[in-house]
Amino acid sequence: MPTVPAPLQPAYDVVVVGSGGGAMTAAALAAKAGLSTLVLERTALVGGTSAYSGGACWLPGSAVQQRAGLPDSTEGARAYLAAVLDDPDPERVEAFLQHAPELVAALEADELMELEWIPFSEYYDAPGRVPMGRSIQPTSIRRDQLDPGVMALLRPPVERDRAGAAGRSTLSGGQALIGRLAAMVVRDGGTLATEHHVVDVRREAGRVTAVVVDTPTGPVEVGATRGVIVGAGGYEGSQELRALHGTPGSAEWTMAPRGTNTGDVIEACAKAGAATDYSGEGWFCPGLAHPDGSGTFTLGFRGGLMVDQTGRRYGNECLPYDRFGRIMAEAPERIPSWFVFDNREGGRLPAIAMPEGDPADHLAAGTWVTADTVADLARAIDVDPAVLTATVERFNGFAESGVDEDFGRGEDEYDTFFAGGTGPNKALTPIDQAPYVAARFVLSDLGTKGGLVTDEAGRVQDAATGRPIPGLYATSNSVASVFGSRYPAPGAPLGAAMVFASLAVRDLLAE
Ligand SMILES: Cc1cc2nc3c(=O)[nH]c(=O)nc-3n(C[C@H](O)[C@H](O)[C@H](O)COP(=O)(O)OP(=O)(O)OC[C@H]3O[C@@H](n4cnc5c(N)ncnc54)[C@H](O)[C@@H]3O)c2cc1C
Known part of the structure; x- marks a missing residue:
């Protein structure tokens, strides 16, 4: 039986659905508080997309930022969010x-958790x-x-799960996050049950009391005496x-592990009366197209330029990935796009793709094409050679002057965070060393972010009454x-997930 450490009991104080950063935070804090805790994960492995992640958590105002000597505070973060969010729920x-600071303090009080600042520019100049x-x-x-x-x-x-890269003996980023939290859960008597797929939610006399789970040995119902906490992706x-x-975007291009995050728990909760708000929103990003049809999260463009199917640029390629993804989504001729780069990095993509794959496989499959001139490259991707040549020449002029007159690439701190150009503008490097490559790009995402309507304590709202469902x-x-529709800063998905997980546990303990 794929459980650690023991077979299932008929009921637990807390049943956590899913095993990403939010779910595992909830489980770790509940188990530590002495509650019997069960984590139910539909796949054979715990961690979901969170285990693929960089593990950055946007948790402002904590002791970690103070230790690092940063000019950070809750007030500063409040001002930042006030400027950045479009329609906030105050x-x-x-x-x-x-x-956020209280959660960090609670996590750091545990010997299994240690946190540090990670330099990574925030996504808005605000x-x-x-x-x-x-x-x-x-x-x-x-x-x-x-x-x-x-x-x-x-x-x-992700590079091992998706592309078979070698394993690592050290856990970092999302691996360290999930590994540490899962170890806390088990140390404190919690149970991790993989291949346990939650298919329904039971509600009796208004209260959610149990979940129905498909297991390798058949369906079971597991009771939750204090509460069910859902953290099962979008x-x-x-x-x-x-x-x-x-x-x-598409289910084929998302970064969620294969066969996960189909929204079935959200739907099950909605069937049990929960309010939903499907905004259509996601955490978007440009996705490098792969021969198997997938798209992989790409950020940190150091060189090259992105063109639509007419051979024209349409945005600052160095924008934070979610902001560039949204620009891609604005017009059909931008999906797919072509990312054009030269041979400065020996035929490798001048960006961070997770994973990139083998250029030879891309070239064989046609997800990348190469040519000795920009005009020939244009013909190979079915774009007017005169248009693509003009696009590259104009861009090379910007590289020489140091000013992207069209999209301002290199003007913001984030633009130059990954770039290492040696010209007058670090983010603008000429494209002039043959052979040239065009890599196909689609719209990928790190998950959707619409679903159950919750309040300031992480309580799911009843669609009929607008009150929390016990x-x-x-x-x-x-x-x-x-x-809402904004991705304010690196670590926003995990930071929010973890904070509301912790608030949920606090509420459940107070009940
Ligand atoms: C390469 C990469 C880097 C990233 N870096 C960062 C970063 O540094 N910081 C950051 O904040 N975000 C980052 N993100 C985004 C972030 O990882 C995700 O948006 C976030 O982790 C999603 O968390 P989640 O708990 O909602 O989903 P997941 O982490 O995907 O976890 C959901 C889990 O629930 C399980 N599940 C789903 N349905 C059921 C069911 N019915 N029954 C039981 N189990 C179920 C799934 O199998 C899955 O394991 C990154 C993403 C990627 C791909």
């Missing part, structure tokens, strides 16, 4: 801001922005320092729900995001 935003960012991450840890049973269940990093893996809610909490990408 109560949830304030709950996030107030609780009041309250901290230069080089205020995101934090769990420190790296060797696998052999954590429970081996837990390690056997940890979803590997609906990014369901093409049907994406189409229904007008979410751009015994039902939700967080992570299973809920309509506290940040």
Whole structure:
């Protein structure tokens, strides 16, 4: 039976659905508070997209930023969010801001958790922005320092899971986050049950009391005496729900692990009376197209330029990925796009793609094409050679002058965070060394962020009454995001997921 450490009991104080950053935070804090805690995960591995992630957490105003000497504070973060968010829910935003430092303190009080600042520029030039960012991450840890049973269940990093890269003996980023939290859960008597797929939610006399689970040995019902906490991703893996809610991109191009996050728990909760708010929103990004039809999260463009199917640029390629993804989504001729680069990096993509894949495989499959001149490259991707040649020449002129007159590339701190150009503008490097390459790009995402409607304590709202449903909490990408359509800073998805997980546990303990 794929459970750590024991077979299932008929009921637990807390049943957590899913095993990403929010879910695992909830489980770790509940188990630590002495509640019997069960984590139900539909796949054979724990961690979901969170285990693929960089593990950056946007948790402003904490002791970690203070230790790093950053000009960060809850007030500064409040000003930043006030400037950045488009339609904020003030109560949830304030709950996030107030609780983030408390959560960090609670996590750091545990010997299994250690956090540090990670320099990573914030995504908007707005009041309250901290230069080089205020995101934090769990420190790296060797696998052999954590429970081996837990390690056997940890979803590997994305480049291993998707592209078969070699394993690592040290956990970093999202691996360290999930590994550390899962080890806390098990140490404190919690149970991790993989291949346990929650298919329904039971509600009796208004209260959510149990979940129905498909297991390798058949369906079971598991009771939750204090509450069910849902942290089971969004609906990014369901093409049907994406189409229904007008979410751009596709289930094929999302970064969620295969076969996960189909929104079924959100739907089950809705069937049990929960309110939903499907905004069609996601955490978007440009996605490098792969021969198998997938698209992989790409950021940190150091060179090259992106053109639409007419051979024209349409945005600042160095924008934060979610902002560039949204520009891609604005016009059909931008999906797919072509990313044009030269041979300065020996035929490798001048960007960070997770994963990039082997250029030879891309060239064989036609997801990349190469040519000795820009005009020939244009012909190979079915674009007017005169248009693409003019685009590249104009861009090379910008590289020489240091000013992108069309899209301002290189003007913001984020633009130059990854760039290492040697010209007058670090983010503008000429494209002039043959052979040239065009790589196909689609619209990918790190998850959707519409779903269950929750309040400032992570309580799921009843669609009929607008009041909290007793015994039902939700967080992570299973809920309509506290940040609405914005991706304010690195670590926003995990930071919000973890804060509302913690608030849910606090509420459940107070009940
Ligand atoms: C390469 C990469 C880097 C990233 N870096 C960062 C970063 O540094 N910081 C940041 O904040 N965000 C980052 N993100 C985004 C972030 O990882 C995700 O948006 C976030 O982790 C999603 O968390 P989640 O808990 O909603 O979903 P997940 O982490 O995907 O977890 C959901 C889990 O629930 C399980 N599940 C789903 N349905 C059921 C069911 N019915 N029953 C039981 N289990 C179920 C799934 O199998 C899955 O394991 C990154 C993403 C990628 C791909």
